[in-house]
Amino acid sequence: MNKYAVWFRAIVWLGVIQNCVMGIPAIFAPIWLLELLHQRPTQDPVWTSFAGLLVVLLSLFYIPGANDPYRYTSNAVLAIFARSQGVIFFFFIYPNVYPAFGIIDLVFFLFQVPLLILTILNKPQASTSDNDFSSMTS
Numbered sequence: 001m002n003k004y005a006v007w008f009r010a011i012v013w014l015g016v017i018q019n020c021v022m023g024i025p026a027i028f029a030p031i032w033l034l035e036l037l038h039q040r041p042t043q044d045p046v047w048t049s050f051a052g053l054l055v056v057l058l059s060l061f062y063i064p065g066a067n068d069p070y071r072y073t074s075n076a077v078l079a080i081f082a083r084s085q086g087v088i089f090f091f092f093i094y095p096n097v098y099p100a101f102g103i104i105d106l107v108f109f110l111f112q113v114p115l116l117i118l119t120i121l122n123k124p125q126a127s128t129s130d131n132d133f134s135s136m137t138s
Contacts, residue, residue: 004118005069011115012066012079015108019059026052039098058082069119076116083109 001009025033030048034041042048062082065075083105090102 002119002122002124004115004122008069008076008112008115008119009066011108011111012062012076015079015083015112016059016062016066018104018108019055023052023056023059027056037100039100069116070123073120076119080109080112080116083112 022033022037027049030042030045030052033052034048061075062079063075064072065077065079069076086105087102087109090098090105
């Protein structure tokens, strides 16, 4: 795997961990988490809790694309697409409501886009079975 793919994997995994670190407490203690992050209180902790659950579940779909972006290119692209939608949601649809979540998605998006582009552009060439056989007999 090339250096860009290694960095892409690391950044996506960092995002998965970040989503779980924030998502799991949001499931069980949404009011506490929002206070800890200095975000406005929620009017409905059940929906905030459910959003935390969805973030954790969404993160599970990032893992195949992180581990092998060549084989699971769709997962890798969708992981970035999901981050972009978080930016749009928190900055444009509901601006100034929970800006910290938009900032987090923006930071991951800005790192992941160029890394995935470089990863795909530098895809290792697959060796043919003839080359493999000839190298074994030499």
